[in-house]
Amino acid sequence: MSGSGPSGEESFIAALRALAHDPGARGLTDDAAVLHASGALVATHDTMVEGVHWLAGQDPADVAWKLVASNLSDLAAKTCRPVGLLLSFMLGDEAWNTRFLAGLGEALAAFDAPLLGGDTVSAPFPDAPKVIGLTALGQPRRDPPPSRADATAGQSLWVTGRCGAALAGFEAVQAGSDDHALTAPYRRPVPRLAEGQALAPVVGAMMDLSDGLLLDASRMADASGTTFAIETRLVPIHPALGRRRREALSWGDDYELLFTLPEGAACPVDAARIGSVLPRGAHPLLLDGSPPLAGQPLGYRHGI
Ligand SMILES: Nc1ncnc2c1ncn2[C@@H]1O[C@H](COP(=O)(O)OP(=O)(O)O)[C@@H](O)[C@H]1O
Ligand SMILES: Cc1ncc(C[n+]2csc(CCOP(=O)(O)OP(=O)(O)O)c2C)c(N)n1
Ligand SMILES: [Mg+2]
Incomplete structure (x- = not known):
C-alpha cells in the first residue's frame, strides 16, 4: 500500500x-x-x-x-x-x-x-x-441445458409472471413514488431460479425475457427456425398497464422465463400458456394471426 x-x-x-x-x-x-x-x-x-x-x-x-x-x-x-x-x-x-x-x-x-x-x-x-x-x-440441472434453438412445431409456448410490471415500476420510480410493491419489479426483480430448475425435465426451448416479450419471442423463433403464434389476450399483463398492452409486451426489463413444452405436457410451474410453435413461415411472430405491424418496436435494442 x-x-x-x-x-x-x-x-x-x-x-x-x-x-x-x-x-x-x-x-x-x-x-x-x-x-x-x-x-x-x-x-x-x-x-x-x-x-x-x-x-x-x-x-x-x-x-x-x-x-x-x-x-x-x-x-x-x-x-x-x-x-x-x-x-x-x-x-x-x-x-x-x-x-x-x-x-x-x-x-x-x-x-x-x-x-x-x-x-x-x-x-x-x-x-x-x-x-x-x-x-x-x-x-x-440438465446437460445440455435448454437452448433458444430448441423450439419445434407443435409445442406450446409459455411465459411466467406478468408483462409490464417493470414498466409500471419504472414510471412509479420516475414519479417519485414510495409504493414499494409497485416499484419492486423495476428496482428488485426476482430471477426465476426455482422455476428454471423445475422445468429441466420437460422444457423444450427456454430463454429469459429482458428486452420485451415480443422481441425476445421473435429471437427464440428465429433461433429455432420456427414461427411463434401468440394470442396476446392470453399474456398476463400488469394491471397498471391494462390499457397499454402493446407497451407492456415490448418495453422490457421483466425478468421472466419464456419456454416451450411438448404439446399436451403439463406445466410444472406457475406460468401462462400464450401460444404455440408453428413450422417456419414468412415471419418469426404472428400476433393473433397476423405479423406485427412494421415500424412498431418489438422491444428494447441498444444503439438505435
Ligand atoms: N461483448 C460481447 N462479447 C462476447 N459475446 C457477447 C457480447 N455481447 C453479447 N454477446 C453474446 O451474444 C449473445 C446475445 O447477447 P444478449 O442479447 O446480451 O443476451 P441476453 O439478453 O441473454 O443478455 C449471448 O450469447 C452473449 O454472450
Ligand atoms: C433509466 C432506465 N431507462 C430505461 C430502462 C429500460 N431498459 C434499459 S435496458 C433494457 C433492456 C435490458 O437490458 P439489456 O442490457 O438489453 O439486458 P440483456 O438483454 O443483455 O440481458 C430496458 C428495458 C431502464 N431499465 N432504466
Ligand atoms: Mg446481455
Missing part, C-alpha cells in the same frame, strides 16, 4: 471480503478464484450503465440487486443453480459504495449465490456515469 490510509479500492475490497465466504474466493486475496466443477458449467455476463439501466438518483442497493438478478435470470433460463459471481465495479463516493455493498449482500443471500471475485476501478472524473458488470456461473 502506498500513501497513508487505505484507498477507496482497498476499503471496498475489504468490505467485499465479508460477503465472499466461499473457499473458492480465497478470501479475495489471490489473483483468481478456484472452482471445482463436475459436469457442465454455464457462463453469462451482463453490464449495467447509469442512465441506461437505472436512474441516476436511485438507491445503489437496488442497482446491486438488479445487477445480480438480471444475470441470475440468464442462469435460470438454462436450469442452473448459481455457483459463482465475478463483479466489475466502478467506485462512486463512499455513501454510494456502502449502499451498493448492502444491496449486493442482500442479493447474494437471497439467491444463495457465492461471490468469487471481480475487479474494482476508479471513475475517470467525479460523477462520471457508472458502468458495472457481473459474470455469473451456474450448474445446469
Whole structure:
C-alpha cells in the first residue's frame, strides 16, 4: 500500500471480503478464484450503465440487486443453480459504495449465490456515469441445458409472471413514488431460479425475457427456425398497464422465463400458456394471426 490510509479500492475490497465466504474466493486475496466443477458449467455476463439501466438518483442497493438478478435470470433460463459471481465495479463516493455493498449482500443471500471475485476501478472524473458488470456461473440441472434453438412445431409456448410490471415500476420510480410493491419489479426483480430448475425435465426451448416479450419471442423463433403464434389476450399483463398492452409486451426489463413444452405436457410451474410453435413461415411472430405491424418496436435494442 502506498500513501497513508487505505484507498477507496482497498476499503471496498475489504468490505467485499465479508460477503465472499466461499473457499473458492480465497478470501479475495489471490489473483483468481478456484472452482471445482463436475459436469457442465454455464457462463453469462451482463453490464449495467447509469442512465441506461437505472436512474441516476436511485438507491445503489437496488442497482446491486438488479445487477445480480438480471444475470441470475440468464442462469435460470438454462436450469442452473448459481455457483459463482465475478463483479466489475466502478467506485462512486463512499455513501454510494456502502449502499451498493448492502444491496449486493442482500442479493447474494437471497439467491444463495457465492461471490468469487471481480475487479474494482476508479471513475475517470467525479460523477462520471457508472458502468458495472457481473459474470455469473451456474450448474445446469440438465446437460445440455435448454437452448433458444430448441423450439419445434407443435409445442406450446409459455411465459411466467406478468408483462409490464417493470414498466409500471419504472414510471412509479420516475414519479417519485414510495409504493414499494409497485416499484419492486423495476428496482428488485426476482430471477426465476426455482422455476428454471423445475422445468429441466420437460422444457423444450427456454430463454429469459429482458428486452420485451415480443422481441425476445421473435429471437427464440428465429433461433429455432420456427414461427411463434401468440394470442396476446392470453399474456398476463400488469394491471397498471391494462390499457397499454402493446407497451407492456415490448418495453422490457421483466425478468421472466419464456419456454416451450411438448404439446399436451403439463406445466410444472406457475406460468401462462400464450401460444404455440408453428413450422417456419414468412415471419418469426404472428400476433393473433397476423405479423406485427412494421415500424412498431418489438422491444428494447441498444444503439438505435
Ligand atoms: N461483448 C460481447 N462479447 C462476447 N459475446 C457477447 C457480447 N455481447 C453479447 N454477446 C453474446 O451474444 C449473445 C446475445 O447477447 P444478449 O442479447 O446480451 O443476451 P441476453 O439478453 O441473454 O443478455 C449471448 O450469447 C452473449 O454472450
Ligand atoms: C433509466 C432506465 N431507462 C430505461 C430502462 C429500460 N431498459 C434499459 S435496458 C433494457 C433492456 C435490458 O437490458 P439489456 O442490457 O438489453 O439486458 P440483456 O438483454 O443483455 O440481458 C430496458 C428495458 C431502464 N431499465 N432504466
Ligand atoms: Mg446481455
